[in-house]
Amino acid sequence: MVRDFVDRALEPEVIERILVSALRAPSAGFSQGSSFLVLTEQADRARFWPFVPTRVENSPAIQLAPLVVVPFANKSVYLERYAEPDKGWQDRAEARWPAPYWFIDTGMAALLILLSAVDEGLDACFFGIMPEHLEPFGREFAIPAELTAIGGIAVGYRSPDLPAQSETLAQRRKGITQVMHRGQWGRQ
Numbered sequence: 001m002v003r004d005f006v007d008r009a010l011e012p013e014v015i016e017r018i019l020v021s022a023l024r025a026p027s028a029g030f031s032q033g034s035s036f037l038v039l040t041e042q043a044d045r046a047r048f049w050p051f052v053p054t055r056v057e058n059s060p061a062i063q064l065a066p067l068v069v070v071p072f073a074n075k076s077v078y079l080e081r082y083a084e085p086d087k088g089w090q091d092r093a094e095a096r097w098p099a100p101y102w103f104i105d106t107g108m109a110a111l112l113i114l115l116s117a118v119d120e121g122l123d124a125c126f127f128g129i130m131p132e133h134l135e136p137f138g139r140e141f142a143i144p145a146e147l148t149a150i151g152g153i154a155v156g157y158r159s160p161d162l163p164a165q166s167e168t169l170a171q172r173r174k175g176i177t178q179v180m181h182r183g184q185w186g187r188q
């Protein structure tokens with residue numbers, strides 16, 4: 001994650017390639033319930049940043065990113081899709097879901113945007129939008145009530161004087177034996 005950008009525009013074709021990558025995210029039952037608010041105009045991005053004040057306070061240069069994408073999950077699309085005959089969950093009961101696939105799918109689409117940005121030689125950051133800001137953010141951008149923003153993504157050119165990832169962060173990164181269990185839990 002890179003949180004400090006320079007004021008440098010992105011080619012429209014680059015933006016389109018990054019956005020199109022999100023359409024290839026896997027989705028449960030091919031529900032395709034994710035949707036996205038795309039902010040490329042300076043005036044629109046300026047309307048967005050007040051809703052993530054802590055992020056902006058900690059790294060003001062995140063506001064220079066020329067592309068901001070807000071991915072949304074839509075639970076109702078999944079409940080409807082899985083009520084269809086081939087799935088058969090006509091009671092639309094949420095207890096049936098082993099995990100909230102509407103959030104999982106939108107997270108996968110968000111990761112595709114992050115990885116596509118890196119493929120384009122760019123950097124990006126995924127950041128949270130805190131609960132108290134979601135409602136006013138939704139009002140500002142006319143977001144339909146059934147959509148839930150899972151966070152925001154800033155994409156652009158990293159600041160050249162940005163220091164390398166901090167040593168403590170690198171030390172904290174878990175090793176493969178801490179997270180992978182081979183054949184039996186607890187076995188490496």
Ligand SMILES: Cc1cc2nc3c(=O)[nH]c(=O)nc-3n(C[C@H](O)[C@H](O)[C@H](O)COP(=O)(O)O)c2cc1C
Pocket residue numbers: 001002003055125126127128129151
């Ligand atoms: C669901 C989620 C929420 C995150 N929220 C924030 C955030 O609000 N602000 C931020 O600066 N980074 C946020 N991050 C980025 C993480 O802090 C970052 O991925 C982690 O520290 C590892 O660093 P790296 O991705 O650069 O390796 C978030 C990442 C995820 C997946």
